[in-house]
Amino acid sequence: KQEVTQIPAALSVPEGENLVLNCSFTDSAIYNLQWFRQDPGKGLTSLLLIQSSQREQTSGRLNASLDKSSGRSTLYIAASQPGDSATYLCAVHLNTGFQKLVFGTGTRLLVSP
Amino acid sequence: GAVVSQHPSRVICKSGTSVKIECRSLDFQATTMFWYRQFPKQSLMLMATSNEGSKATYEQGVEKDKFLINHASLTLSTLTVTSAHPEDSSFYICSALLPRGTGSNNEQFFGPGTRLTVL
Numbered sequence: 665k666q667e668v669t670q671i672p673a674a675l676s677v678p679e680g681e682n683l684v685l686n687c688s689f690t691d692s693a694i695y696n697l698q699w700f701r702q703d704p705g706k707g708l709t710s711l712l713l714i715q716s717s718q719r720e721q722t723s724g725r726l727n728a729s730l731d732k733s734s735g736r737s738t739l740y741i742a743a744s745q746p747g748d749s750a751t752y753l754c755a756v757h758l759n760t761g762f763q764k765l766v767f768g769t770g771t772r773l774l775v776s777p
Numbered sequence: 778g779a780v781v782s783q784h785p786s787r788v789i790c791k792s793g794t795s796v797k798i799e800c801r802s803l804d805f806q807a808t809t810m811f812w813y814r815q816f817p818k819q820s821l822m823l824m825a826t827s828n829e830g831s832k833a834t835y836e837q838g839v840e841k842d843k844f845l846i847n848h849a850s851l852t853l854s855t856l857t858v859t860s861a862h863p864e865d866s867s868f869y870i871c872s873a874l875l876p877r878g879t880g881s882n883n884e885q886f887f888g889p890g891t892r893l894t895v896l
Contacts (some may be wrong), residue, residue: 695883707783707870707889708821753820763874763883765811767820 666691667770668756676774677744685771687754690718692732695757698765699728699739711739711752725755744775780804781873783888790861791896795858798891806851807873811885812844814818815868816864864869868892 667690677683687697696715700708712721712728713736720729727740737754751772755765780803791797800810800818808829813821825846826834833846843865845857854873858865 700887705868705890705892706859706886710884710886755821757883763885764823764826765821765872765885766823770820771875 666758666766667768668754670754670771672750672769672771673769674772674774676776679744679746679775679777681744681775682740682742683744683773685741685752685754685773687737687739687768689737689756689766689768691736692735693759694732695703695732695759695763697728697737698755698757699726699737700755702753702754702770704751706752726748740741741773744773746775746777750775779873779875779884779885779886781871781888783869784873784893785891787892787894788799788891789894789896792862793860795857795859796861796893797855798869798871798893799874800856802852802873802886805873805875807854808851808875808876809874810848810854811872811874812854812856813870815870815890817868823869824856827839836892858893861893863895866893866895 665714669688671686696702697714699711714721724743730737751770753770754768782801810827812824815821824839827846827848829848835841847851848854870890872887
């Protein structure tokens with residue numbers, strides 16, 4: 665059974681810092697890996713999707729990497745801002761017919777001014 | 778593009794009543810939709826996979842008679858929580874899968890969620 669873990673569970677940093685969020689998964693047979701952002705009481709916003717054949721994706725200040733063989737992904741946020749405060753979830757797409765997503769435990773990020 | 782809506786966004790009901798939540802893909806047709814449940818400060822847990830024109834596939838431990846799913850059209854899936862109890866209070870989120878061949882990389886697009894509170 666695929667299990668996805670995120671470390672740290674919570675992170676508090678001052679504005680301007682670069683930071684790294686970690687995601688690990690137990691079964692390397694995945695289709696894609698996706699990073700989401702969730703604001704309190706809201707739905708999910710997709711940040712980056714990395715296909716299994718790719719090693720990284722970038723969007724603005726965000727960079728996500730994927731190492732399938734070791735079962736790890738990282739989300740790098742450069743020059744953090746208070747508006748980045750949210751919960752960040754990683755999710756792996758299982759290699760099944762309907763592409764189920766298994767979500768990680770999440771990292772709650774607080775960026776203080 | 779690829780917008781998914783949910784209705785209602787918030788519902789409060791009395792114990793024993795049934796509540797229906799709608800999930801719509803607004804600008805694409807989705808043969809497959811997913812329903813997730815999220816408890817406070819926890820991650821999303823897949824409840825079931827909804828397939829247009831056929832029965833939903835439920836995850837282990839999810840009661841199909843409790844959580845009725847109907848995917849009657851290519852743009853609408855509904856989740857009905859029957860005889861709701863306080864322990865059913867949660868945040869319910871749906872997603873829709875872009876059809877194959879659209880260059881979507883099998884990406885799911887998520888609705889904004891529905892907060893259910895059962896008194």
